[in-house]
Amino acid sequence: MSLGPARGTGGDPARAGGMAKFEGLECATRIGRFSYQHTLPARSAATSPEEFAMVALRASSHLPNILHWLNSVRTFAGEPIVGTGLAKRLADALGPQNGPQALAFLNQAKRHFKQAWRIGQKAAAEDLAPSTAPKVLQPEPFRHGVYNDLLLRSQLVTQSELLEPRLRRWENENLLLDRYSALKRLVDEMPQPHLANYELSVHETKARMDQVYALPPDICMDLTSVCNIQCRFCKYTHNHVPKAFLPLEHIKQIEWFKYAWWLNFSAGTAESIIHPKFSEIFSYVRDNNPHLHLSILTNGRSLVKKRLDEFYDRLDYLYVSMNASNREDYDRVIHQGDWEKFSTNMRAMKQALNGSKRPFVQANFVMMKWNLGSALQNLEFAAENGAHMVTFIHFYPHYIPDIHAGHEEVINSKFGFSDSLYFDKERSDEMFARVVDRAKELGVQVRVPPPFSKQTQIYFGNRWEDEVPEECGEPWRHLFLLWGWKSRREEATICCGLAADIGAYFDREAIRTTSGLREFWNSPILQAYRRTANGDNMNPVCAQCRKIDRFDPETTYWNQRDFFKFVDLPVPAHFEENYEG
Ligand code: SF4
Known part of the structure; x- marks a missing residue:
C-alpha cells in the first residue's frame, strides 16, 4: 500500500528531483488548502492531523468517495497536479479490491496529512498566498479570470484537452462570458457534457435558482x-x-x-x-x-x-x-x-x-x-x-x-x-x-x-453523528423516476429525505428528449421545492426534515399536503380520500 516512487518522470533526474519536491511540499500545500477551502466544515474543524485523517475517511463514506475526494484534491487544488501520478497511485492503492486495507493506508498517509495540516494552517493564515514551490506544466493563464477558474478549479480540469482550445477561441474572439453563461454554453457544446452539467448544477444550487438549465447530475430510474x-x-x-x-x-x-454523471437502475x-x-x-x-x-x-x-x-x-x-x-x-x-x-x-x-x-x-x-x-x-x-x-x-x-x-x-x-x-x-x-x-x-x-x-443532530429525517450541512442541494441534484406508491402511476421525486409522493407526474415519452427532461425538471412542483428547501421561507416538509427522526415510531408522521398549501399549488389527486389511481 505504499505510495511508491514518483512515476511519469521520464527518467530525467532534474525533473524527478522537481517532482519529489513538488510531491512533498506542493501537494501537501494543496491538500492543506483544499481542506480549508473546499471540504465539509467537519473536516476543517478537526483539531489534530489524526482527527483530520479520520474525519476525511468518515466524510468520504466509502472507497469510491475517497477516490472522488482525492481526485477533488487534484481538481480543486489551485492548479492541476500534472505528471506526478499521485491520484493514480492513490486510486490504485485504494481500489475496491483493497477495501479492507483502506484504514491502514490512511494511517500510513498520516505523514502526508500531518504535513498538509501544518502547511494548510500556514496557508490559511497567510490568506492562501501562492506557494513558492516550483510550478509544473502550467497552462498559459487566460486574461479572463472566469476561464482560468473553469480550467483550473472545476471538475472540468479532467477535460482540459477539450476545454482549453475552446476557451482560448472564445477569449481570442473577445467572447468573455460570466461563469454561468460559459457553463451553459459548455453544456450545449462539449462532446461529453456531464462535467459542465455538474458544475452548472452546483452553480445553480449555490445561487438557489428555482428555474434551472442544468439537468439532474444524479438519476435513479427504475x-x-x-x-x-x-x-x-x-x-x-x-x-x-x-x-x-x-x-x-x-x-x-x-x-x-x-448529461448525467451518476445513474442507478x-x-x-x-x-x-x-x-x-x-x-x-x-x-x-x-x-x-x-x-x-x-x-x-x-x-x-x-x-x-x-x-x-x-x-x-x-x-x-x-x-x-x-x-x-x-x-x-x-x-x-x-x-x-x-x-x-x-x-x-x-x-x-x-x-x-x-x-x-x-x-x-x-x-x-x-x-x-x-x-x-x-x-x-x-x-x-x-x-x-x-x-x-x-x-x-x-x-x-x-x-x-x-x-x-x-x-x-x-x-x-x-x-x-x-x-x-x-x-x-x-x-x-x-x-x-x-x-x-x-x-x-x-x-x-x-x-x-x-x-x-449519543447526542445527535437531525438531517434527512435521520439522526446524524457528524456535523450536518446547512443547505440541502437535493432538488438540484437528484431525480428519481419511479412508480408512485400513492399515485400508482409514473411519478418523480427528488430526495431520500421527507419529501415523498410529491405529485410530479411525468410522461415517459415526453422526458425521453433533453428538452423534454429539462421542461419537466422545471415543472412547478420541482421549482417550488427549490424555492423553499432552504432559507427563511422554508416549506414545512423540508423544515421537518431537519427536525424529526422519521425512524422513531413515536415521532409525528408529517402531512405532505402542507407543502402544497405552503407553495400555493393544488394538492395532488392521490392525497384525496377514495383515490383509485
Ligand atoms: S425533504 Fe427537503 S430538506 Fe429534506 S432532503 Fe428532501 S428536499 Fe432536502
Missing part, C-alpha cells in the same frame, strides 16, 4: 415496477402499481444519459435485474456512456453468476439488500423468498467478482428487535461473500400504514411499530458497538446507526 419478492419491512406488494417494464427501444431513445422499490431485457439495457447504457457511474440495487435473489459476470469491471456500485444470513431470518423477513437461491447467489458473488476493480459492493441489513441477535452473523456473512461495506439501518415503520391505509390484511402481513429497535435502545447500542469492533477485526467497512446514548 427499469420496472415489479419486484420478485415481498420484504415484510417494505411497502412493496405485488399488483399495487401496474406491472411495467421499460422497453429497450425506449432506453435507446433517451437523449440525456450524456433502481429508484427504490423494484428489482431491475429481473427485467427480461436487462442484459441488453445494461450493455447498451454501459457501452455508450463510459463516463457514467452506474449502480444497481438488488435483493440478491436473481443475482446469478451471469449477472455478476456482466457486472465484472463494468458496474460501479452494487448494493445488495441482504437482510438475513440464515434461513430462519430470511423466511421471516421475506414473503415468497427463496433462501436456497439467495444464499447460492451470495456464496458465488465473491468468487465471481474476484480480482475485479469494480463494482464496489455494499450489503444492507434492516434491523429490528427480533433480528438484532443476528447482527454479528450478518456482518460476517456479508464480509465472507464479498461485501466491501456493510450497512445496518433501522426499520422505517411509518410509511407502510400510511400507504396501505384501509388494507388491514397488507398492514398485518408487514412488520409493525413494535418491531422497532427504538424500543430496545440499550441492547441496540451494545450490539452495534460489537459489530463495529468485529468489522475492524474483519477489515470490512461498516455503518451502523448512531448510538441512542
Whole structure:
C-alpha cells in the first residue's frame, strides 16, 4: 500500500528531483488548502492531523468517495497536479479490491496529512498566498479570470484537452462570458457534457435558482415496477402499481444519459435485474456512456453468476439488500423468498467478482428487535461473500400504514411499530458497538446507526453523528423516476429525505428528449421545492426534515399536503380520500 516512487518522470533526474519536491511540499500545500477551502466544515474543524485523517475517511463514506475526494484534491487544488501520478497511485492503492486495507493506508498517509495540516494552517493564515514551490506544466493563464477558474478549479480540469482550445477561441474572439453563461454554453457544446452539467448544477444550487438549465447530475430510474419478492419491512406488494417494464427501444431513445454523471437502475422499490431485457439495457447504457457511474440495487435473489459476470469491471456500485444470513431470518423477513437461491447467489458473488476493480459492493441489513441477535452473523456473512461495506439501518415503520391505509390484511402481513429497535435502545447500542469492533477485526467497512446514548443532530429525517450541512442541494441534484406508491402511476421525486409522493407526474415519452427532461425538471412542483428547501421561507416538509427522526415510531408522521398549501399549488389527486389511481 505504499505510495511508491514518483512515476511519469521520464527518467530525467532534474525533473524527478522537481517532482519529489513538488510531491512533498506542493501537494501537501494543496491538500492543506483544499481542506480549508473546499471540504465539509467537519473536516476543517478537526483539531489534530489524526482527527483530520479520520474525519476525511468518515466524510468520504466509502472507497469510491475517497477516490472522488482525492481526485477533488487534484481538481480543486489551485492548479492541476500534472505528471506526478499521485491520484493514480492513490486510486490504485485504494481500489475496491483493497477495501479492507483502506484504514491502514490512511494511517500510513498520516505523514502526508500531518504535513498538509501544518502547511494548510500556514496557508490559511497567510490568506492562501501562492506557494513558492516550483510550478509544473502550467497552462498559459487566460486574461479572463472566469476561464482560468473553469480550467483550473472545476471538475472540468479532467477535460482540459477539450476545454482549453475552446476557451482560448472564445477569449481570442473577445467572447468573455460570466461563469454561468460559459457553463451553459459548455453544456450545449462539449462532446461529453456531464462535467459542465455538474458544475452548472452546483452553480445553480449555490445561487438557489428555482428555474434551472442544468439537468439532474444524479438519476435513479427504475427499469420496472415489479419486484420478485415481498420484504415484510417494505411497502412493496405485488399488483399495487401496474406491472411495467421499460422497453429497450425506449432506453435507446433517451437523449440525456450524456448529461448525467451518476445513474442507478433502481429508484427504490423494484428489482431491475429481473427485467427480461436487462442484459441488453445494461450493455447498451454501459457501452455508450463510459463516463457514467452506474449502480444497481438488488435483493440478491436473481443475482446469478451471469449477472455478476456482466457486472465484472463494468458496474460501479452494487448494493445488495441482504437482510438475513440464515434461513430462519430470511423466511421471516421475506414473503415468497427463496433462501436456497439467495444464499447460492451470495456464496458465488465473491468468487465471481474476484480480482475485479469494480463494482464496489455494499450489503444492507434492516434491523429490528427480533433480528438484532443476528447482527454479528450478518456482518460476517456479508464480509465472507464479498461485501466491501456493510450497512445496518433501522426499520422505517411509518410509511407502510400510511400507504396501505384501509388494507388491514397488507398492514398485518408487514412488520409493525413494535418491531422497532427504538424500543430496545440499550441492547441496540451494545450490539452495534460489537459489530463495529468485529468489522475492524474483519477489515470490512461498516455503518451502523448512531448510538441512542449519543447526542445527535437531525438531517434527512435521520439522526446524524457528524456535523450536518446547512443547505440541502437535493432538488438540484437528484431525480428519481419511479412508480408512485400513492399515485400508482409514473411519478418523480427528488430526495431520500421527507419529501415523498410529491405529485410530479411525468410522461415517459415526453422526458425521453433533453428538452423534454429539462421542461419537466422545471415543472412547478420541482421549482417550488427549490424555492423553499432552504432559507427563511422554508416549506414545512423540508423544515421537518431537519427536525424529526422519521425512524422513531413515536415521532409525528408529517402531512405532505402542507407543502402544497405552503407553495400555493393544488394538492395532488392521490392525497384525496377514495383515490383509485
Ligand atoms: S425533504 Fe427537503 S430538506 Fe429534506 S432532503 Fe428532501 S428536499 Fe432536502
